Amino acid sequence: MTRKRHHPPLKCRHCAQKAVINMRQHKLALCSTHFVEWVHKQTERFIGKYKMFTRDERVLVAVSGGKDSLALWDILLALGYQADGLYIGLGIVGCADYDHLDYSGESHQFVQDFVDYHAAQGRDLTLHVVDVAETYGASIPVAAQVTNRGREKPCSLCGLSKRHIMNRVARDHGYDVLATGHNLDDEAAVLFGNTMQWAVEYLARQGPVLPPSHPGLARKVKPLFRFYEREMAAYAIVRGIAYIYEECPYASGATTTRYKELLNEMEIGSPGVKTQFYLRFLQARENYGLFATARETLMLNTCPTCGQPTTLDGVCSFCQTWARINTRLAKCSPAD
Numbered sequence: 001m002t003r004k005r006h007h008p009p010l011k012c013r014h015c016a017q018k019a020v021i022n023m024r025q026h027k028l029a030l031c032s033t034h035f036v037e038w039v040h041k042q043t044e045r046f047i048g049k050y051k052m053f054t055r056d057e058r059v060l061v062a063v064s065g066g067k068d069s070l071a072l073w074d075i076l077l078a079l080g081y082q083a084d085g086l087y088i089g090l091g092i093v094g095c096a097d098y099d100h101l102d103y104s105g106e107s108h109q110f111v112q113d114f115v116d117y118h119a120a121q122g123r124d125l126t127l128h129v130v131d132v133a134e135t136y137g138a139s140i141p142v143a144a145q146v147t148n149r150g151r152e153k154p155c156s157l158c159g160l161s162k163r164h165i166m167n168r169v170a171r172d173h174g175y176d177v178l179a180t181g182h183n184l185d186d187e188a189a190v191l192f193g194n195t196m197q198w199a200v201e202y203l204a205r206q207g208p209v210l211p212p213s214h215p216g217l218a219r220k221v222k223p224l225f226r227f228y229e230r231e232m233a234a235y236a237i238v239r240g241i242a243y244i245y246e247e248c249p250y251a252s253g254a255t256t257t258r259y260k261e262l263l264n265e266m267e268i269g270s271p272g273v274k275t276q277f278y279l280r281f282l283q284a285r286e287n288y289g290l291f292a293t294a295r296e297t298l299m300l301n302t303c304p305t306c307g308q309p310t311t312l313d314g315v316c317s318f319c320q321t322w323a324r325i326n327t328r329l330a331k332c333s334p335a336d
């Protein structure tokens with residue numbers, strides 16, 4: 001008979017309290033107080049090291065109602081940055097587990113709860129809300145149905161629309177910086193996918209800071225890109241931030257999810273492998289000028305309709321796609 005070994009509870013490296021998280025890649029276990037302090041210090045360090053923004057600049061945080069983006073907003077506010085929020089209502093219903101969940105409605109509610117919590121503490125936050133159906137004529141799933149007749153997931157239309165809306169709101173309201181809550185798991189999985197495809201144009205541009213490609217556009221930054229997903233989940237829980245646990249119904253089965261699983265399997269045997277994969281890519285690109293030609297040859301024009309950058313010669317894909325969607329919607333009779 002084998003006896004179970006009982007390990008004593010892990011202690012925080014800095015005090016005698018019980019650790020709430022053990023980060024094997026850093027050989028670091030911390031209690032809740034020291035973990036929050038560590039996350040804040042690390043974020044501040046990365047913002048400075050990668051020259052993301054300063055306290056004089058206005059930051060627009062894209063908040064989805066998920067743990068990462070709400071944690072990011074919370075961290076930036078705690079660090080004293082001028083950070084406002086942007087929520088985009090995609091009109092998505094259902095999630096991976098229940099098809100009756102109002103995914104977008106619930107997500108919006110979590111963002112609003114975050115704002116209300118701060119208001120109750122005497123701090124008024126600014127939240128911009130853009131409802132896609134109200135603003136552009138159809139929700140993302142309906143619009144995708146109209147354009148591709150349900151053959152594909154709505155993700156490419158969703159991504160295209162989110163990018164356009166983020167750029168537009170940042171430009172219209174004069175924000176210097178647009179911040180998203182991508183964590184290291186997200187970034188490493190995307191890098192894995194881009195490498196598998198040798199998607200040179202994407203490899204040339206993937207990074208924690210993307211300078212504005214056009215006058216009036218905001219710099220894009222990912223201040224959480226060095227944190228693991230589980231660290232951000234722990235941060236949200238420790239800080240009492242309520243967030244939507246469910247995933248968008250269209251996220252299930254995505255190749256990025258599979259890449260995340262693969263990288264996590266490797267991480268079990270070699271703690272830190274995800275970080276190394278991503279950071280060494282950034283270093284190699286910087287030190288050896290990898291993909292420099294692809295970066296230089298990327299020609300961007302200005303869309304005559306919306307004024308945003310486009311690789312196309314005339315009207316951008318966003319404007320073309322939504323014009324097509326609205327033409328098709330107008331043709332649909334109520335009986336259809």
Ligand code: Q46
Pocket residue numbers: 154155156158159248249250251
């Ligand atoms: S929200 Fe939109 Fe994601 Fe849902 S429809 Fe696809 S792209 S999975 S980040």
Ligand code: ZN
Pocket residue numbers: 012013014015016017030031032033034
């Ligand atoms: Zn401690």
Ligand code: ZN
Pocket residue numbers: 303304305306307308315316317318319320
């Ligand atoms: Zn356009």
